[in-house]
Amino acid sequence: MPSTNTQAQAAQHDSKTKLLDAALYVIRAKGYSATRVEDICEAAHLTKGSFFHHFKSKEDLGLAAAEHFYAMADGLFGQAPYRSLPDPVDRLLGYVDFRKAILRGELPEYTCLLGTMVQEAYETHPRIREACDRYLGSHARDVEADIAAAMASRGLRPNLNIDWTAESLAFYTQAVLQGSFILAKAQRNAAVAADCLDHLRRYLEMLFPPKQTPAASQSQPA
């Protein structure tokens, strides 16, 4: 009996994940409002009975999809090779390079579920807006940690020798990404998004000068 229970629980977990994965694709393909529960079920090859076993409503699914998307992204970025670079500036530039490298496949595969949902639902679905804000903010705070470390390593201090903050720069990186996705959708081409990330990288390189190597330091007049 315990074994059967466990199998049933595993199957339910599996069907919930299938519905969430389907939601990620369908909502990114046609937007939140245009997505019907039937579309999700069809994409997941599951019934509406299964859907309503796991979710009370489309909005509940939207909230769970936002969490699912964030958890996936968090895992992806957390385990990316650039995370282990010792210099925080290298990690920051590595993040931009990584975001550029994953502009692959179809638009619903690389664009952002959170940006897509909040764009249209910010006014009509306060819980969706709040979830998108929370997860966009959480990701920005991860980027902000590297920016703060990069600022410390280069001696950049707000209100002292710079007129910007780690937080504002972190959100700026996210604005560039979100806007790049919109242009990629308009042009049906990731190339414009890649060009935008090149500009973002150039800006970051200008803000954070290369670390002086011991040889470079020694070559300066005493």
Added chain:
Amino acid sequence: MPSTNTQAQAAQHDSKTKLLDAALYVIRAKGYSATRVEDICEAAHLTKGSFFHHFKSKEDLGLAAAEHFYAMADGLFGQAPYRSLPDPVDRLLGYVDFRKAILRGELPEYTCLLGTMVQEAYETHPRIREACDRYLGSHARDVEADIAAAMASRGLRPNLNIDWTAESLAFYTQAVLQGSFILAKAQRNAAVAADCLDHLRRYLEMLFPPKQTPAASQSQPA
């Protein structure tokens, strides 16, 4: 009789403009898919009969709204004070300052109809996507003209002393704007968008060094 005809034409023109203005607000408030013809009529204080006199369908309205939005923006930017600045770098920075200055009022008043529509409709409504791409591209080309002049005035030449183009930088400015609107919607606050425009301005200032004044030139060693 000609006078009555003219009055009737004026009334029709007026009702069409009311529907288009209503579309601009309603679509920017709740997105394209969630917007119903009834919502537009209610906001315009007009009947569905009037709507279908002017537009065959919601998609037809969406296309006309995109054109209407672009024409409005084109007039607004074309007549803005920064347009008459003699230095193209000043015009470019003036554009960013102007975009920051018009982050006023409610989100549906300052966000972009084109970015909102293409975000959700790019896959399901090819004509909407194509219109958004055309008008976003037209606006970017106006910005590109100032960027190209700014590059010429500062001796910046792609593949010679820089590795970017006027076109890619023009689209980058639009990506920052579009992404800023998404963050403003998530946070329900224009402050984050203003901070992003400050970062964009800082990048442009770094790319385009100030023009040497005659006095500054003279002070350099011969």
